[in-house]
Amino acid sequence: MSQTQVTVPDLGGIDEVEVIEISIKVGDTIEAEQEIIVLESDKATMEVPAPMAGKVAEILVSVGDKVSSGTLVVTLESNSEQASESTEESSNEEPEDKVASPETSKVIDAPTAGAKNNEPINVEIKVPDLGGAGDVEVIELSASIGDNIDAEESLLVLESDKATMEVPAPDSGQLVSFAVKVGDKVNEGDVIGVMSIVSAATTSADSASTPTQTAALEGSASEPNVKEPAQAMKASSESVAEVASTGSVHAGPAVRQLAREMGVDLTQVSGTGPRNRIVKEDVQGFVKTKLKQPVNQGAGLLAGVIGSSEDFSRFGPIEHVPLNKIKQVTAKNMVQSWSTIPQVTQFDEADITDLEGYRKGQMAAMLPEGVKVSPLAFVLKACVLALQKFPNFNASLNLDGTQLITKQYYNLGIAVETPDGLLVPVIKGADKKSLIDFAKDSAELAGKARDKKLPMDGMMGGTFTISSLGGIGGTAFTPIVSAPQVAILGVSKAATKPVWDGEAFKPRLMLPISLSYDHRVIDGAEAARFARYICLLLGDTRHMLL
Numbered sequence: 001m002s003q004t005q006v007t008v009p010d011l012g013g014i015d016e017v018e019v020i021e022i023s024i025k026v027g028d029t030i031e032a033e034q035e036i037i038v039l040e041s042d043k044a045t046m047e048v049p050a051p052m053a054g055k056v057a058e059i060l061v062s063v064g065d066k067v068s069s070g071t072l073v074v075t076l077e078s079n080s081e082q083a084s085e086s087t088e089e090s091s092n093e094e095p096e097d098k099v100a101s102p103e104t105s106k107v108i109d110a111p112t113a114g115a116k117n118n119e120p121i122n123v124e125i126k127v128p129d130l131g132g133a134g135d136v137e138v139i140e141l142s143a144s145i146g147d148n149i150d151a152e153e154s155l156l157v158l159e160s161d162k163a164t165m166e167v168p169a170p171d172s173g174q175l176v177s178f179a180v181k182v183g184d185k186v187n188e189g190d191v192i193g194v195m196s197i198v199s200a201a202t203t204s205a206d207s208a209s210t211p212t213q214t215a216a217l218e219g220s221a222s223e224p225n226v227k228e229p230a231q232a233m234k235a236s237s238e239s240v241a242e243v244a245s246t247g248s249v250h251a252g253p254a255v256r257q258l259a260r261e262m263g264v265d266l267t268q269v270s271g272t273g274p275r276n277r278i279v280k281e282d283v284q285g286f287v288k289t290k291l292k293q294p295v296n297q298g299a300g301l302l303a304g305v306i307g308s309s310e311d312f313s314r315f316g317p318i319e320h321v322p323l324n325k326i327k328q329v330t331a332k333n334m335v336q337s338w339s340t341i342p343q344v345t346q347f348d349e350a351d352i353t354d355l356e357g358y359r360k361g362q363m364a365a366m367l368p369e370g371v372k373v374s375p376l377a378f379v380l381k382a383c384v385l386a387l388q389k390f391p392n393f394n395a396s397l398n399l400d401g402t403q404l405i406t407k408q409y410y411n412l413g414i415a416v417e418t419p420d421g422l423l424v425p426v427i428k429g430a431d432k433k434s435l436i437d438f439a440k441d442s443a444e445l446a447g448k449a450r451d452k453k454l455p456m457d458g459m460m461g462g463t464f465t466i467s468s469l470g471g472i473g474g475t476a477f478t479p480i481v482s483a484p485q486v487a488i489l490g491v492s493k494a495a496t497k498p499v500w501d502g503e504a505f506k507p508r509l510m511l512p513i514s515l516s517y518d519h520r521v522i523d524g525a526e527a528a529r530f531a532r533y534i535c536l537l538l539g540d541t542r543h544m545l546l
């Protein structure tokens with residue numbers, strides 16, 4: 001067991017920074033690279049990671065303390081022989097993947113055009129020194145073309161795997177154009193856009209001779225005509241993180257990542273950290289508050305449906321399309337069902353080679369004119385027979401979940417795609433219907449649903465639902481149980497497949513079915529038997545006569 005003392009890494013010229021978060025506590029077992037404390041200067045925030053795995057023996061700083069490079073912050077206990085070595089490495093070496101501070105971008109390479117005193121000149125703004133990071137994503141454009149921008153005001157925000165950094169305007173002026181958009185990947189030196197600037201920096205270019213009206217501004221401390229020296233806040237780990245103060249949002253990369261994962265719009269979150277910085281707890285608190293809000297609060301039909309409050313227009317053009325009532329009700333029902341029913345889907349395949357031969361051949365000849373029988377009619381017939389054999393599937397749970405209410409009537413809902421959304425008309429008294437009845441009824445009800453002519457009770461009282469996507473395609477899907485029913489059968493497109501008959505592979509037409517069921521009511525074995533039974537009936541329609 002050895003002890004390792006972790007110190008504040010090189011702060012790149014900054015004397016003192018404040019400890020704003022302590023992310024660990026004494027006794028914690030932590031991983032190498034895990035964040036231990038967060039430091040903040042006037043301009044940037046950096047997370048200090050553990051140089052090695054170990055157990056936290058002592059924390060030597062408190063939130064609010066001012067620390068400098070080399071200040072002892074934490075003592076770690078470790079079994080590793082390499083403990084002290086890794087600490088030394090961490091404090092002496094600079095990482096390859098460090099990210100430079102926003103200040104770096106303020107360094108100005110004097111323009112080369114023939115600017116005259118007080119005359120605006122167009123200057124190209126370039127991506128500053130990224131401290132070795134490459135292909136950094138533009139996650140936000142913080143200004144609009146035509147905006148008058150003050151020096152230091154954010155133009156855009158970049159984000160690498162580890163850090164978010166704001167690129168500020170190098171000087172006051174007007175934004176003429178952006179050369180990048182959100183989502184683009186950029187590297188040091190890439191042109192971000194053009195600003196029209198009047199300043200000492202631009203006028204100092206009088207003597208320059210390059211015949212262009214566009215000068216270049218970028219970060220490089222070693223270049224001549226530097227307006228301000230770079231103040232790179234370098235740290236000895238690739239986990240150094242910058243905080244971007246984007247408009248009213250002041251949050252570090254870890255917090256931004258958490259917000260993205262939770263679908264939280266940070267502009268809606270109030271920060272409780274120093275200088276209103278948003279910390280992880282603020283994001284978690286925001287989500288908790290949202291979840292506690294009464295489900296019917298201002299949401300009308302969408303009660304319980306939580307969408308996104310994210311401002312997608314930041315990433316590209318968008319349009320707000322109002323959802324009609326059918327879609328709103330469907331959304332509500334889906335959320336209700338999905339969030340309250342523990343549902344599982346059982347997949348199976350029915351060999352409908354013979355059924356299809358029959359359907360396309362003799363049956364067509366026997367049918368009255370105008371009646372078309374699709375495979376769906378056979379599936380409906382098979383379902384009602386299976387429901388009679390397995391009564392638990394034609395049932396509902398009572399309110400407190402203490403009883404199963406089995407129904408002695410059989411009403412089959414059919415999911416129908418309509419221009420307004422999904423409707424589920426119900427074939428009542430399905431146990432008394434023939435195949436031809438099913439063909440007629442399903443065609444008639446689907447037509448009425450699409451023409452908005454279903455009677456008021458046309459979608460009520462279903463005991464089991466069939467959702468057929470077989471006319472469209474696909475190999476399988478997981479339909480959502482339509483509460484208070486306890487099961488739903490999905491039907492996908494039949495396809496000819498090689499099937500082993502014990503001696504050889506034979507081409508057989510296989511119909512995929514997906515049975516989703518409420519696992520509170522139905523066991524997996526029962527579901528597998530139900531699905532198998534449907535396949536048996538469809539595989540040999542003579543079983544339907546028994």
Ligand code: CAO
Binds near residue numbers: 470479
């Ligand atoms: N495998 C292969 N072909 C199939 C098939 C299957 N499982 N099911 C139907 N077909 C064929 C039919 O035979 C028909 O072929 P022909 O044009 O050559 O006669 C063609 O596909 C179109 O069938 P259809 O879809 O018009 O008729 P249907 O009786 O099979 O289905 C209905 C009726 C109302 C279920 C269907 O039109 C529909 O709306 N399906 C969408 C349901 C839906 O959206 N479900 C999702 C709910 S969850 O979001």
